[in-house]
Amino acid sequence: MKQQQGKRTFLITGGTGFIGSHIAVRLLSQGHFLLILARSQKQLSATERFFRLLDWFGVEKHQRSRIQVLEGQLDHPTLGLNAGEYISVLDRVDETIHCASDTSFSVLKREEVEKTNVEGLKNLLDLVVRSRCRSFHLISTAYVAGAVNGLCKEDYVPTETFHNVYEETKARGEQIAMARCLEKGIKLGVYRPSIVCGDANTGRTLRFNALYYPVRTMHFFQKIYTRDILEQGGSKARSMGIHLDQAGTLHLPVRIESSESGGINLIPVNHFVESFISLLEDAPEGGVFHIVNPRNTEISHLIDYTQRFFRLEGIRIAASEEFRITSRNALEVLFENHVRAYSPYMKDTRVFENHRTENILSQRNIVCPEFNYDLFATCMQYALDVDWGRLLEPEITSS
Numbered sequence: 339m340k341q342q343q344g345k346r347t348f349l350i351t352g353g354t355g356f357i358g359s360h361i362a363v364r365l366l367s368q369g370h371f372l373l374i375l376a377r378s379q380k381q382l383s384a385t386e387r388f389f390r391l392l393d394w395f396g397v398e399k400h401q402r403s404r405i406q407v408l409e410g411q412l413d414h415p416t417l418g419l420n421a422g423e424y425i426s427v428l429d430r431v432d433e434t435i436h437c438a439s440d441t442s443f444s445v446l447k448r449e450e451v452e453k454t455n456v457e458g459l460k461n462l463l464d465l466v467v468r469s470r471c472r473s474f475h476l477i478s479t480a481y482v483a484g485a486v487n488g489l490c491k492e493d494y495v496p497t498e499t500f501h502n503v504y505e506e507t508k509a510r511g512e513q514i515a516m517a518r519c520l521e522k523g524i525k526l527g528v529y530r531p532s533i534v535c536g537d538a539n540t541g542r543t544l545r546f547n548a549l550y551y552p553v554r555t556m557h558f559f560q561k562i563y564t565r566d567i568l569e570q571g572g573s574k575a576r577s578m579g580i581h582l583d584q585a586g587t588l589h590l591p592v593r594i595e596s597s598e599s600g601g602i603n604l605i606p607v608n609h610f611v612e613s614f615i616s617l618l619e620d621a622p623e624g625g626v627f628h629i630v631n632p633r634n635t636e637i638s639h640l641i642d643y644t645q646r647f648f649r650l651e652g653i654r655i656a657a658s659e660e661f662r663i664t665s666r667n668a669l670e671v672l673f674e675n676h677v678r679a680y681s682p683y684m685k686d687t688r689v690f691e692n693h694r695t696e697n698i699l700s701q702r703n704i705v706c707p708e709f710n711y712d713l714f715a716t717c718m719q720y721a722l723d724v725d726w727g728r729l730l731e732p733e734i735t736s737s
């Protein structure tokens with residue numbers, strides 16, 4: 339890899355992930371050089387995995403000469419690199435972008451999550467402080483704010499209560515990075531996205547979690563009961579009060595427990611990448627940046643969008659008291675169990691301060707789009723086109 343003037347060499351972790359791959363592709367298109375730390379999986383080497391992702395993005399083959407994929411893993415003191423590779427990274431890296439993370443919420447996975455999000459980060463910082471790299475970019479999450487209500491500062495604020503091990507370890511990661519970078523004089527940028535969905539223009543995405551989960555569950559119910567009505571006499575549907583009208587709209591009476599004030603904070607992936615690149619270039623001194631939507635999408639609006647797009651009716655919000663009077667039916671229990679892990683993010687009353695980020699982004703007129711029906715429909719159309727990821731190669735959707 340021969341370096342051109344003005345072009346930098348970025349070490350990127352999590353390049354096989356949703357966010358990391360998008361950042362890598364954007365930096366590559368700007369002519370930069372990339373060192374990608376990635377794991378092999380099943381029969382595929384790290385390089386094969388990353389290059390399959392580049393195919394999905396449509397990156398031309400000639401651009402790939404500016405990439406070196408290093409097979410490794412965070413939870414190893416030397417990141418699983420051999421001595422030669424490790425020294426070569428020390429000598430070449432200008433800036434590091436840490437996107438790799440264990441994003442599991444499950445308490446049963448605490449050990450693994452800590453191993454990656456805390457110990458893995460320390461191992462990476464060990465390399466960074468010994469290298470020529472002087473800028474460390476940490477992809478964190480707005481949800482390091484933890485289980486609080488109201489305004490969440492665009493700053494390091496100690497938190498004691500978290501919804502899950504993911505939030506907790508991400509918050510610990512920020513503290514560790516802050517202390518280490520301060521001690522060693524390395525500039526630290528901490529980027530805190532909220533929930534990232536598909537591209538606002540195309541709907542393209544590699545992950546079908548978060549926003550997609552509850553919508554997909556309703557779509558699943560729709561398929562099951564429509565088939566029951568059209569092909570099996572409809573007795574199951576009738577027993578649940580479900581029917582299909584003449585125009586093809588399915589009446590699906592499902593109550594979703596929520597308060598009217600709760601919402602979900604969604605940003606399209608292209609907005610995240612554009613914002614991140616702008617901050618990288620326009621705020622080289624670093625800092626904490628909330629890359630969020632200034633407007634939460636209310637659950638009632640998401641329900642409207644879902645019903646309109648999929649031709650459903652009957653889904654509605656219900657307060658907790660209603661479930662005490664009329665307990666959940668089988669579908670409502672299934673739905674609730676399925677989306678429980680996401681519940682803090684769907685009924686969110688947190689407000690993320692973002693003046694610092696907005697001031698910088700406004701210089702390039704970067705504004706987060708409102709998550710309206712058109713954006714929802716764009717995301718869901720792509721999800722349907724690829725059957726919620728099943729029609730994409732498994733190697734690029736599983737992380």
Ligand SMILES: NC(=O)c1ccc[n+]([C@@H]2O[C@H](COP(=O)([O-])OP(=O)(O)OC[C@H]3O[C@@H](n4cnc5c(N)ncnc54)[C@H](OP(=O)(O)O)[C@@H]3O)[C@@H](O)[C@H]2O)c1
Nearest residue numbers: 352354355356357377411412438439454479532533534737
């Ligand atoms: N997506 C969102 O909505 C969102 C929102 C807020 C913040 N974030 C943050 O954005 C970052 C990226 O998230 P994402 O959505 O891109 O997640 P993702 O698609 O699950 O990707 C995670 C990446 O981390 C890698 N990784 C995990 N454990 C590793 C280990 N021990 N060693 C080396 N690599 C490891 C994975 O490698 P494999 O492919 O080998 O598994 C994958 O490349 C994370 O820091 C996350 O906290 C994401």
